[in-house]
Structure formats: structure tokens, C-alpha cells
Amino acid sequence: MNANGQHEQDRPGQDGLRKVVWAVVASDIGPLMLAATDDGLVSVVFHATDAVRDQALERLGSRLGAEPVEAPDSPLLAESIRQFAAYFAGERHDFELPLDWSLISGFNRQVLRELTTVPYGAVVGYGDLARRVGQPGAAQAVGMAMGANPLPVVVPCHRVVESDGGIGGFGGGVETKRQLLALEGVLPQPLF
Numbered sequence: 001m002n003a004n005g006q007h008e009q010d011r012p013g014q015d016g017l018r019k020v021v022w023a024v025v026a027s028d029i030g031p032l033m034l035a036a037t038d039d040g041l042v043s044v045v046f047h048a049t050d051a052v053r054d055q056a057l058e059r060l061g062s063r064l065g066a067e068p069v070e071a072p073d074s075p076l077l078a079e080s081i082r083q084f085a086a087y088f089a090g091e092r093h094d095f096e097l098p099l100d101w102s103l104i105s106g107f108n109r110q111v112l113r114e115l116t117t118v119p120y121g122a123v124v125g126y127g128d129l130a131r132r133v134g135q136p137g138a139a140q141a142v143g144m145a146m147g148a149n150p151l152p153v154v155v156p157c158h159r160v161v162e163s164d165g166g167i168g169g170f171g172g173g174v175e176t177k178r179q180l181l182a183l184e185g186v187l188p189q190p191l192f
Contacts, residue, residue, distance in 0.1 A: 019069075020037055020042070020060060020064055020068040021035065021069050021076050022069070023071065023074075025081055027084060028183070029180065030176075032045065033057075034077055034084070035056075035057075039099075039100035040098030041098070041100065041151060047176075064102070083097060088183070095154045097154060099155075101113075107135070108149075111129060112151070112155045115129065115157065122159060123159050123161045124160055124161070125139075126140075126142045127139040129160060139163075146160055147169070147171055152171060152172060158172075
């Protein structure tokens with residue numbers, strides 16, 4: 001901590017670049033990498049093995065113009081880490097976090113912001129979500145927006161399913177989607 005009571009990694013960079021902090025946290029669906037800026041949580045990465053994490057950090061640094069710094073004790077991440085733990089413990093149904101939407105724009109951002117209104121334990125079809133944003137013929141584009149979601153779980157793309165009842169795809173893998181939907185009571189828990 002410096003004389004101003006800030007952790008060193010929480011100070012704005014001297015070069016004026018954006019500050020990005022990250023940590024890997026354990027979860028019921030495997031390790032997650034959480035990254036945040038001064039504006040809020042900016043990225044959630046599934047299956048954060050060393051190789052996946054390193055690739056995500058390189059991409060994040062390039063997109064945000066800042067070198068991500070590992071800082072699991074950063075105040076910028078503390079509430080996100082707490083809320084993720086509560087979510088996986090079944091104690092939290094909604095995330096109440098500041099979000100940094102800078103990695104997503106245009107139609108994709110519009111769709112993802114609308115998706116935040118789909119409550120815990122509910123699902124919505126790709127076509128339904130397209131209609132909700134005023135683009136009734138854009139179900140495939142909604143699917144692309146789900147794949148571009150930099151904030152999965154918090155922006156719950158796992159709650160988007162196919163109109164015929166199929167589970168649909170998922171950037172974190174279909175099994176991860178099943179686990180999240182089971183946690184929320186939409187699907188039964190696996191027997192073993």
C-alpha cells in the first residue's frame with residue numbers, strides 16, 4: 001500500500017494507460033479468470049488453465065491498450081470474486097457489479113444488455129431475444145453476440161436456448177452451459 005492508502009496495482013498507470021487487474025478463481029465449473037478496470041468487471045474467461053489464461057491476457061492487453069496485472073487482492077476485483085462465490089454457492093441469483101462494456105459494441109452490446117434482464121432460473125430463445133431488441137429476423141446474429149460475450153455468467157448467455165428446446169451452443173462448452181442451467185434449476189442436476 002502506498003501513502004495514499006492505495007494498493008500499488010490499483011494506481012492509474014504513469015503512462016496514462018488504462019489499468020487492468022486480473023485473478024483466477026475456483027468455481028464449480030472450473031477455474032475462471034476475472035479481469036477488471038476502474039470502470040468495472042471487463043472479462044470472465046472459462047477454463048482458465050495457464051494456456052487459456054495467457055492467451056486471454058494477451059488479447060485483453062491488446063484490446064484495452066494496457067498490460068493486465070495479476071492482483072487477486074485488488075479492490076477492483078473483491079466484489080466480483082465475492083459475488084461469484086455466492087452465485088456458485090446458490091446464495092446469489094443476480095450480480096450487482098459495475099461492468100466495463102468496452103470490449104463489446106453495436107448490436108452485440110444491445111443484445112447483451114437486453115440479456116441482463118433475463119432472470120435467474122429462466123431461459124429465452126435466440127429468436128425471442130432478437131425480437132426483444134427490435135430485430136426479429138436476427139436469431140443467428142444473436143447467437144454471434146452470445147459467442148462474443150466478454151462477461152459470461154454475469155451477462156447470462158447460458159440462459160439463451162434454441163426455440164425447439166435444444167440447449168444451443170456455448171463459448172464455455174455445452175457441458176458448462178448444462179451445469180450453469182442446473183445450478184439455476186432450469187435443468188436437473190446430473191445423477192453422477
